[in-house]
Amino acid sequence: AQRVTQPEKLLSVFKGAPVELKCNYSYSGSPELFWYVQYSRQRLQLLLRHISRESIKGFTADLNKGETSFHLKKPFAQEEDSAMYYCALLPYTGKLIFGQGTTLQVKP
Amino acid sequence: SQTIHQWPATLVQPVGSPLSLECTVEGTSNPNLYWYRQAAGRGLQLLFYSVGIGQISSEVPQNLSASRPQDRQFILSSKKLLLSDSGFYLCAWSVSYGYTFGSGTRLTVV
Numbered sequence: 762a763q764r765v766t767q768p769e770k771l772l773s774v775f776k777g778a779p780v781e782l783k784c785n786y787s788y789s790g791s792p793e794l795f796w797y798v799q800y801s802r803q804r805l806q807l808l809l810r811h812i813s814r815e816s817i818k819g820f821t822a823d824l825n826k827g828e829t830s831f832h833l834k835k836p837f838a839q840e841e842d843s844a845m846y847y848c849a850l851l852p853y854t855g856k857l858i859f860g861q862g863t864t865l866q867v868k869p
Numbered sequence: 870s871q872t873i874h875q876w877p878a879t880l881v882q883p884v885g886s887p888l889s890l891e892c893t894v895e896g897t898s899n900p901n902l903y904w905y906r907q908a909a910g911r912g913l914q915l916l917f918y919s920v921g922i923g924q925i926s927s928e929v930p931q932n933l934s935a936s937r938p939q940d941r942q943f944i945l946s947s948k949k950l951l952l953s954d955s956g957f958y959l960c961a962w963s964v965s966y967g968y969t970f971g972s973g974t975r976l977t978v979v
Contacts, residue, residue: 767912804971804973805959805973807967855901856903856915857903857915858915859914861910861912862907
């Protein structure tokens, strides 16, 4: 079955602390994985995709096929990082499958 | 430029009333269109997708229906709302695996 799991509903950290938002997936083929972010009163938008292997706003995510994970990391959290984060899998069907979402709260 | 419009932003409807949520896309032709829903405590679940006018596929059985009367218009409907229809509804389109999302509609059925 194709599935994306984000085990944490809420992650609360202090400004400057490291952040790791967990994402595990279940997919039999080669996955295409994404992180989407929704800031308060804004639209859901693409943060990064594993194919690009890029760092956006200080965030990185590495695909670990052995552990079937695609955790999102940032070494030093900022208050403006507070948002809802969704991990998503794009299977061969072309229809995105989302995880449950994790709310990141960065406290001053 | 490519944009997607979704309205209304919030909606409170009584149980048993009808529903119509509209989504329109600008700046692209023949997009794939999607309706997603996030219910309380759950992830974004795909409800419907459409690859062209009049072509609708339902992903999960439910009290809702979708229609695509024009290439860039996607409508989510219900004849009689249930309490369980409450949630956050997102419209999206994709072309060549790039997804763009609308601003969403928060529906509360009371």
